[in-house]
Amino acid sequence: MQDSALKNKTCLSGLSETELISLAEKMQWPSYKGKQLHSWIYKKWVSSFDEMTDFSTKDRNYLKENYYLSPLTLTQKQESKDKTIKYLWxxxxxxxxxxxxxxxxEHESYSACISSQAGCAVGCPFCATGAIGFKSNLKANEIVDQILGIQRDTKERIQNIVFMGQGEPLLNYNEVVKAIHLIKDSVSIGARRITVSTSGIAPQIKKLADEKLQITLAVSLHAPDQKTREVLVPISKKYKMNELLESLHYYYEKTKRRITIEYVMLEDINDEPEQAKELADLIKTLHCHINLIPYNPTETSRELKRPPMNKVYKFKEIVEKRSGKKVTIRHERGVDIDAACGQLANSFKS
Ligand code: SF4
Structure with missing residues (x-):
């Protein structure tokens, strides 16, 4: 639909059940019609008002004239050999x-990796989104509708959500928290199946802890020392390692949820045995598990390389033995369709 056609219309995706009930009441409809709208949008994933068969033609026409269903337009879709699907909205x-x-x-279920911002201001040198720079914050309905859009397209239910697409979720805090509530209450995905991945915005980690949501927090640590981390995650110049670690301990104390430490492995930058020891010592007292991510080279950072796998295994062994923590190596998906964050938007632009 053309943007001009949507002018003066309200988007229904992103409204809670309570909001849809009061919207129905405002139209002098019985409140159960608000519940029906909620069910069509969040449970049956309709793409048009015509699919809402328990509404009369008159009601559907009224809805068409005043509302629209999705704030996103599907622009491109790529499917990889391993069945990973990437959407550009x-x-x-x-x-x-x-x-x-x-x-x-391993869980026989589908997971969606979603974006919270268009572009990103953090500027990690290994990330294609960082190269785009920050463009805009997404509204809660633009975040949630990515999940609904995937379900509309595939007709299959998503069971896990990771905020690991474009953007730093904790720099769009209010809309992300609003989206998490909608994902729980309307999309019906439990908090324990939602992961927010952050580059380490320490004050917002504490704020999130105080929300007492049972979500998982993943932190992109990527280096065991302040100096290397400042190169790989430039925002760490502002939120230093000590402050970050303190916020992570706080998060665990408040939520009792084990934290995931993400560590992208880059050859000759953060993959040495000494760094593995340093990492193990750093996180020893934190309730966490470590996820090593062998780097997936992108067009934007040709000078960065993935370490040989024997070095990755050695690193894993050292961290595991010295810290006693569980260490996993992330299995890559969708390599043939540029499924690392930011790569599709970048290739579409060029
Ligand atoms: S890795 Fe994450 S935080 Fe860093 S630039 Fe990319 S999207 Fe932003």
């Missing part, structure tokens, strides 16, 4: 964001 402000659907064999 256009927002109302014409910025592009992406989401990825992955099949998790």
């Amino acid at each position: 256009k927002l109302k402000n014409n910025n592009l964001v992406e989401s990825v659907r992955m099949f998790l064999e």
Whole structure:
């Protein structure tokens, strides 16, 4: 639908059940019609008002004249050999964001990796989104509708959500927290199946802890020392290692949820045995598990390389033995479709 056609219309995706009930009441409809709208949007994933068969033609026409269903327009879709699907969406402000659907064999379920911002201001040198720079914050309905859009397209239910697409979720705090409530209450995905991944915005980690949501927090640590971390995660110049670690301990104390430490492995930068020891010592007292991510080279950072796998295994062994923590190596998905964050939006632009 053209943007001009949506002018003066309200988007229904992103409204809670309570909001849809009061909307129905405002239209002098019985409140159960608000519940029906909620069910069509969040449980049956409809793409048009015509699919709402328990509404009369008159009611459907009224809805068409005054409302629209989705704030996103699907611009591109790529499917990989391993069944990973990557979506590129256009927002109302014409910025592009992406989401990825992955099949998790170990759980026999689908997971969606979603974006919280168009572009990102953090500027990690290994990340294609960092190269785009910050464009805009997503509204809660633009975040949630990525999940609904995937379900509309595949007709299959998503069971896990990771905020690991474009953007730093904790720099769009209010809309992300609003989206998490909608994902729990309307999309019906439990908090324990939602992961927020942050580059380490320490004050917002504490704020999130105080929300007492039972979500998982993943932190992109990427280096065991302040100096290397400042190169790999430039925002760490502002939120130093000590402050970050303190916020992580706080998060665990408040939520009792084990934290995931993400560590992208880059050859000759953060993959040495000494760094493995340093990492083990750093996180020893934190309730966490460590996820090593062998780097997936992108067009934006040709000088950065993935370490040989024997070095990755050695690193894993040292961290595991010295810290006593569980260490995993992330299995890559969708390599043939540029499924690392920011890569699809970047290739679409060029
Ligand atoms: S890795 Fe995450 S935080 Fe860093 S630039 Fe990319 S999207 Fe932003």
